[in-house]
Each structure stands twice: as structure tokens, then as C-alpha cells.
Amino acid sequence: xxxxxxxxxxxxxxxxxxxxxxxxxxxxxxxxxxxxxxxxxxxxxxxxxxxxxxxxxxxxxxxxxxxxxxxxxxxxxxxxxxxxxxxxxxxxxxxxxxxxxxxxxxxxxxxxxxxxxxxxxxxxxxxxxx
Numbered sequence: 732x733x734x735x736x737x738x739x740x741x742x743x744x745x746x747x748x749x750x751x752x753x754x755x756x757x758x759x760x761x762x763x764x765x766x767x768x769x770x771x772x773x774x775x776x777x778x779x780x781x782x783x784x785x786x787x788x789x790x791x792x793x794x795x796x797x798x799x800x801x802x803x804x805x806x807x808x809x810x811x812x813x814x815x816x817x818x819x820x821x822x823x824x825x826x827x828x829x830x831x832x833x834x835x836x837x838x839x840x841x842x843x844x845x846x847x848x849x850x851x852x853x854x855x856x857x858x859x860x861x
Contacts, residue, residue: 760784761810763791770801777809785816792824792835802834811843818848821857 761784766773772795780788795803805821807813813821821837828835836859840848848854 761787763788765791770799771804772798772800772802773804773806775806775809779812780807780810780817781812781814782816785814785820788817789820789824792820796824796828800833803828803836805835805837806839807837807844808839808841810841813844813847815851818851818853818857822853825857 761776761778761780764775764777766775774788774791774795776788778784792803803824825835825837837857838859840858845854845858848857
């Protein structure tokens with residue numbers, strides 16, 4: 732049967748004239764680094780952001796909400812996968828921070844994450860263009 736921690740899902744790329752497969756592996760566990768500068772914080776997320784990792788990401792964001800941070804930049808340039816729970820975390824906290832007059836910005840994405848957000852229709856809601 733194989734390793735259940737290794738998943739494969741079909742990606743249909745509408746309008747691009749191709750269909751492909753993307754393999755997600757367990758070898759890319761998520762890591763988060765925080766870069767603090769005054770009231771600004773950058774969360775640098777690397778690896779696979781699956782369900783348990785999405786929960787860890789949310790814990791980090793909730794911890795930042797209890798600080799003096801007024802701006803959070805989420806750097807996903809090193810992430811290679813986002814599950815639906817991670818997308819929910821990003822969308823929910825972007826809305827919550829905005830409602831408080833603060834900024835929660837996803838400003839950098841890897842090609843893999845950008846494609847996932849595009850396919851789910853969430854890219855324009857989550858990613859802020861430079």
C-alpha cells in the first residue's frame with residue numbers, strides 16, 4: 732500500500748492546457764522563523780503546511796496578536812504545500828487583523844503555494860501584491 736504520509740493529488744490547470752500530478756512528501760516538515768523589528772514581524776514559513784502544521788502556524792499568529800505587533804508579514808517562499816486548514820488560518824487572521832486596523836500580509840509565495848492558492852480561488856483574497 733505504501734506510506735500513508737505520502738499523498739498524491741491531481742491538479743487540473745484550467746486555461747493552461749495541461750494536467751499534472753503533484754506529490755507531497757513527509758520529508759518537508761514545516762519550520763517557522765520569526766523576524767521581529769519593532770511593531771513589525773515577519774513569519775518565514777518553510778516546508779509542508781499540512782493540518783498539524785496549520786495548527787502550529789495559528790498558534791504563532793495568535794501569540795503575535797497578544798504582542799504590540801501591528802504588522803505581520805507571512806513569507807511562504809519556502810513552503811511547498813498548503814492544506815485547506817492553512818488557507819483558513821491565513822484568510823481568517825487576515826480578516827481579524829484588518830478589522831482591528833492592523834496588517835496581516837502574505838507577501839511572498841513559492842510557485843507551488845501560488846498554484847494551490849490560484850486553484851482554490853483564494854490567491855486574490857490572501858496574497859497582497861507588491
